[in-house]
Amino acid sequence: MLNLLNQHRTIRKYTEQPIDPQVLAQLFEAACRTSNTGNMQAYSIVSTTDKKLKEQLAPAHFNQPMITQAPVVLTFCADYNRFSKWCEQRQADPGYDNFQSFMATAIDTLLAAQTFCIAAESIGLGICYLGTTTYNAREIINTLKLPRLVVPITTITVGYPAEMPEQTDRLPLNAVVHYETYHDFTPTDIDQLYAEKESSEFYKQFVAENNKETLAQVFTDIRYSRKNNEFFSDKFLKVLKEQGFLSASNQQ
Amino acid sequence: MLNLLNQHRTIRKYTEQPIDPQVLAQLFEAACRTSNTGNMQAYSIVSTTDKKLKEQLAPAHFNQPMITQAPVVLTFCADYNRFSKWCEQRQADPGYDNFQSFMATAIDTLLAAQTFCIAAESIGLGICYLGTTTYNAREIINTLKLPRLVVPITTITVGYPAEMPEQTDRLPLNAVVHYETYHDFTPTDIDQLYAEKESSEFYKQFVAENNKETLAQVFTDIRYSRKNNEFFSDKFLKVLKEQGFLSASNQQ
Numbered sequence: 281m282l283n284l285l286n287q288h289r290t291i292r293k294y295t296e297q298p299i300d301p302q303v304l305a306q307l308f309e310a311a312c313r314t315s316n317t318g319n320m321q322a323y324s325i326v327s328t329t330d331k332k333l334k335e336q337l338a339p340a341h342f343n344q345p346m347i348t349q350a351p352v353v354l355t356f357c358a359d360y361n362r363f364s365k366w367c368e369q370r371q372a373d374p375g376y377d378n379f380q381s382f383m384a385t386a387i388d389t390l391l392a393a394q395t396f397c398i399a400a401e402s403i404g405l406g407i408c409y410l411g412t413t414t415y416n417a418r419e420i421i422n423t424l425k426l427p428r429l430v431v432p433i434t435t436i437t438v439g440y441p442a443e444m445p446e447q448t449d450r451l452p453l454n455a456v457v458h459y460e461t462y463h464d465f466t467p468t469d470i471d472q473l474y475a476e477k478e479s480s481e482f483y484k485q486f487v488a489e490n491n492k493e494t495l496a497q498v499f500t501d502i503r504y505s506r507k508n509n510e511f512f513s514d515k516f517l518k519v520l521k522e523q524g525f526l527s528a529s530n531q532q
Numbered sequence: 533m534l535n536l537l538n539q540h541r542t543i544r545k546y547t548e549q550p551i552d553p554q555v556l557a558q559l560f561e562a563a564c565r566t567s568n569t570g571n572m573q574a575y576s577i578v579s580t581t582d583k584k585l586k587e588q589l590a591p592a593h594f595n596q597p598m599i600t601q602a603p604v605v606l607t608f609c610a611d612y613n614r615f616s617k618w619c620e621q622r623q624a625d626p627g628y629d630n631f632q633s634f635m636a637t638a639i640d641t642l643l644a645a646q647t648f649c650i651a652a653e654s655i656g657l658g659i660c661y662l663g664t665t666t667y668n669a670r671e672i673i674n675t676l677k678l679p680r681l682v683v684p685i686t687t688i689t690v691g692y693p694a695e696m697p698e699q700t701d702r703l704p705l706n707a708v709v710h711y712e713t714y715h716d717f718t719p720t721d722i723d724q725l726y727a728e729k730e731s732s733e734f735y736k737q738f739v740a741e742n743n744k745e746t747l748a749q750v751f752t753d754i755r756y757s758r759k760n761n762e763f764f765s766d767k768f769l770k771v772l773k774e775q776g777f778l779s780a781s782n783q784q
Binding site: 415 | 533534536538540542557558559560561562564565567568569570571572573575576577578579580581582583585595609614615617621622623624625626627628630631632633634636637638639642643645646647649650651653654657659660661663666667675676677678679682685686699700702703705707708709710711712713714716717719722723725726734745746747748749751752753755756757758759761762764765768769779
């Protein structure tokens, strides 16, 4: 089991083999067993296999080929719509149109998504997370017809692997784990933690190909730039308002 | 493996057996293999075992007994502090003090948390998620000394199980899974999806004990009320601003 987790790789190329709907349902059942806030199960999984719909979703994911190539595209959504409808039908006032409720449902959505991925990998499927979901949530909402109080949080493409890529590197454990309280990093700590990554031939080539001086600049200038992050921040906050998760009182 | 996931129960009572630090490190290693945005590993795990620190954390978690009773309390934090410090030391401008970056790091934090939990359960440990983390993030930040660009997202108590509770119920799969696009719920759908839950003796008793007419009212009036959700929404948004994830331009 730990071995399975330690062997994780993101799979971006899939064979043409479809996923048996009953197999997929088993994986959804496992995902739904995940811990969740108050057992409200305030999330939804939209499972898209239709070619035309996948093509409509693709631009929201910057046309990354996995979306159209994977047999199944799963959009995991924070969802207080179902629960709120139930409350309204039961003489109860659903107070979930606010940011704290968004956080609770987003947390539950992501925990279920990761259980799904581990379940999928345990039976030989490959998965890829798409971080583009929060960038272009508005377009995904339109394509998948998501109602108020439903917001897509992450997307997973799933299929049988047609590649076995090298594992990506990870920082030393002491970059991530702090004992007792947080121990902030000195400049020397930072140099030590990133030394292995920065000295690897793979990343040296990556820096050269991108015409940058340092690996960090590839992130800040190209991959995750301030300008883009700020643009997509405003866009996603607008979506949260439109979908009902940021009420007037939250806007301060 | 699917069997392990399907057997999941939240464990709130632990034996006195400590967790071997090497075992814990193996679980952290597995958690760190989880997919993450751009391989930035923008998250931190604060592992607290000290009795006094756990007692200091307890009020932030409304003194739920798991915090002081569990041998290990893990606070999973969204963290762009380390990555930003690295950027600054490498002549790169870290543009991660915004809401989109918060979402990316929160997503990565939660996926790693869930991998940790599954890894822990696979070797016989029991876990409990504490949703109080986003309620009282400010108090947790103070106790754990979390710097700017670090925000606690979820807390997990871990230990060897001293109980084997019944599994909690789940809604039918078609409450959660939508095929192709989202199919919104009619009043009849809602009645059907919640019928089993509402007719169970367990929940009937729960409604009676809480002096409510419907199960939904127990949620809206007692467990997750509008008033509390709105109070904690404002509190958490304030934390996001204070920790640097909601810049002036995001406040619109």
